[in-house]
Amino acid sequence: MKNKVLQSMYRYKIDQRTFIIDVHLEDYRDAYSDWDFSPFINRDLDDDLTEYLLECSYEIPMKYKLIIDFHIIDVEKNDVREEKSIIGMYNYFNYQLRKLRNRKIRVARDMLTFLFIGSILLLAGFYFDEFFKTSILLSVLSEGLFIGGWVMLWEMFSAWFFDLKKVKNMYKHFDRLNKSEIVYSYGNGG
Numbered sequence: 001m002k003n004k005v006l007q008s009m010y011r012y013k014i015d016q017r018t019f020i021i022d023v024h025l026e027d028y029r030d031a032y033s034d035w036d037f038s039p040f041i042n043r044d045l046d047d048d049l050t051e052y053l054l055e056c057s058y059e060i061p062m063k064y065k066l067i068i069d070f071h072i073i074d075v076e077k078n079d080v081r082e083e084k085s086i087i088g089m090y091n092y093f094n095y096q097l098r099k100l101r102n103r104k105i106r107v108a109r110d111m112l113t114f115l116f117i118g119s120i121l122l123l124a125g126f127y128f129d130e131f132f133k134t135s136i137l138l139s140v141l142s143e144g145l146f147i148g149g150w151v152m153l154w155e156m157f158s159a160w161f162f163d164l165k166k167v168k169n170m171y172k173h174f175d176r177l178n179k180s181e182i183v184y185s186y187g188n189g190g
Contacts, residue, residue, distance in 0.1 A: 018065040021056045057173040066180035073187040086182045093178035100171040111159045118152030121145045
């Protein structure tokens with residue numbers, strides 16, 4: 001049932017089990033950020049286009065392949081610009097994958113830091129609680145160390161269950177876009 005709904009929204013090649021994401025542009029340049037003046041092969045994609053491609057990837061189950069078909073309106077085919085544009089898109093997807101890999105490492109490092117600091121604070125809290133029960137000041141310090149330790153452990157679990165999952169999901173979809181076929185078609189059917 002869901003496949004029928006998706007086939008009504010996207011073109012579908014039954015023999016290849018592939019969905020086609022159609023993107024209409026007036027010129028090759030429209031796929032890229034207006035603020036980035038780098039050559040095509042190093043340019044950032046337009047934020048709205050990136051968001052659209054990711055949303056399409058989220059919507060289409062991972063078991064299907066993707067083709068991204070850029071329809072260029074009122075422009076003649078230019079093989080050199082088309083090739084540079086396709087290379088630029090794959091470079092952009094690879095750049096995003098590198099950023100997400102680095103972010104995953106930072107999240108894992110933060111998790112270990114939170115675990116280490118949380119454990120130290122909890123151990124210090126137990127130590128102060130056990131040996132300094134007579135002093136109110138040290139008792140308050142002990143409670144503060146317990147609270148700080150539990151907060152650090154909560155941050156570790158939060159990073160593990162939420163941040164790391166989000167990064168892994170984005171990585172999976174950028175990797176899918178990076179492995180998709182990118183083609184151009186033109187207003188005159190070329």
